[in-house]
Amino acid sequence: MECEHGKLHQNTKSCRLDFQPLKPEHGGPYIGRMLVTTLDNPWYYMLRFDVGDFARLDEKQRCACGRNDGYIVTDIEGRWTNVTFDTDGHLITLNQLDKAISTLKDIDEYRLEQVEDKAYRLFLVTPKDHHDKLAKQAEAKLRQIYGKEAQTSIVLKRTCLRKIPANTPWLKPFSTAKMSRNI
Numbered sequence: 001m002e003c004e005h006g007k008l009h010q011n012t013k014s015c016r017l018d019f020q021p022l023k024p025e026h027g028g029p030y031i032g033r034m035l036v037t038t039l040d041n042p043w044y045y046m047l048r049f050d051v052g053d054f055a056r057l058d059e060k061q062r063c064a065c066g067r068n069d070g071y072i073v074t075d076i077e078g079r080w081t082n083v084t085f086d087t088d089g090h091l092i093t094l095n096q097l098d099k100a101i102s103t104l105k106d107i108d109e110y111r112l113e114q115v116e117d118k119a120y121r122l123f124l125v126t127p128k129d130h131h132d133k134l135a136k137q138a139e140a141k142l143r144q145i146y147g148k149e150a151q152t153s154i155v156l157k158r159t160c161l162r163k164i165p166a167n168t169p170w171l172k173p174f175s176t177a178k179m180s181r182n183i
C-alpha cells in the first residue's frame with residue numbers, strides 16, 4: 001500500500017515478502033525481485049509468488065509515516081520480462097528506460113527492441129512533424145542509456161488520432177530484449 005509520502009509499504013499482517021536482489025552490476029542490492037507469500041487469505045494462497053516486477057527498495061528502509069515494520073519500496077521498476085541490457089551487459093529496467101525516454105518531447109507512445117547485444121530499435125509515435133530532430137535526440141538518448149557503442153535505429157510514426165485522452169491503456173511503455181542473461 002502507498003503511504004502519504006509516496007512510498008510503498010509491505011502489509012506485514014497479510015503477507016510475507018522475500019526480496020531477491022540483483023547482482024551489483026545490474027542494480028543490486030536495492031533493485032530486485034519480490035516474492036510474495038500470503039498469510040491471511042484462506043481462499044487465495046500464494047507461496048513465494050513472483051509478482052513479475054522489479055522493485056527498488058528504499059535505501060534507509062525508514063519512512064516519515066512511521067510504518068517501518070516491513071519492506072519499504074520507493075519505485076516499481078517494471079516487469080522483468082521488459083528488461084534490456086546496455087552495451088556492457090548491465091541490466092536496464094523499464095522504469096529507467098521510461099524516465100529517459102520521457103525527457104523527449106512530443107512522444108505519444110514508444111517501443112524499444114534490443115535486437116542484438118549492442119543494437120537497439122526504437123519505435124516512436126509522435127503528433128509532430130519535426131522527425132529528423134526528434135530522431136537525432138532519440139539516438140543521443142539511447143546512447144546515453146545504453147552506451148556510446150550502441151547501434152541505434154529510430155522508426156518514427158505520426159500519431160493517427162488528433163487528441164489522445166490521458167491514461168489511454170495502450171499507451172504503455174514497452175521494451176524487450178531477445179537475449180537472456182544471468183542476472
Ligand SMILES: [Zn+2]
Binds near residue numbers: 004
Ligand atoms: Zn510511508
